[in-house]
């Protein structure tokens with residue numbers, strides 16, 4: 001890994017980050033957006049989100065009507081558009097990697113094991129490392145196997161791969177294990193009345209707003225300092 005400074009000067013203006021003055025906002029690509037847990041506390045950025053489930057996308061759009069929303073495949077969108085963005089967040093699906101399905105589903109209840117979905121996780125990390133010039137982060141669950149690419153950080157129940165440094169953050173406990181009904185979630189209103197099939201899973205999949213903000217703040221700090229890891 002090497003430290004890389006930005007040359008020529010980037011299109012974003014560091015004053016934007018500190019003062020909110022009048023210039024182009026940071027362009028954020030939010031891949032595998034779900035209903036946007038990670039995006040809740042992002043302010044003063046222009047967000048394009050990609051989600052392939054139409055019902056989940058509709059719920060996202062109702063929650064964040066100001067965002068551009070693409071209903072489609074995150075990998076195809078990334079390949080075609082990566083360098084139109086200053087910062088990319090990707091939260092690929094975690095079910096086939098996570099300890100929960102492995103331990104409770106496969107080992108305890110005899111569910112059929114799944115081949116882990118490597119393309120949406122390690123394929124996306126490798127693409128970003130190799131072909132993308134901006135700042136990026138990929139978030140996933142702690143897997144039941146040793147990660148094929150070592151993560152940059154462990155943030156609570158998330159592994160994070162990134163090309164800038166992200167410090168630790170104190171977050172309130174998610175209490176996810178105690179939430180059995182949809183109404184146990186504070187954000188339940190965003191899925192109630194929608195056609196989303198597994199509402200509880202969509203709520204459970206959310207990254208906390210605090211974590212999303214902490215990661216974006218860390219990216220902005222790296223932009224301001226014009227240094228990140230490549």
Ligand SMILES: C[S@@+](CC[C@H](N)C(=O)[O-])C[C@H]1O[C@@H](n2cnc3c(N)ncnc32)[C@H](O)[C@@H]1O
Pocket residue numbers: 032033034035036037038039050051052053056072073074075091092093094120205206207208
């Ligand atoms: C882990 S969840 C995202 C959680 C989200 N970051 C949040 O904080 O709320 C993953 C989402 O990716 C969507 N998804 C899965 N495969 C996809 C693909 N190939 N392209 C776009 N979206 C996909 C799923 O429908 C699901 O909503």
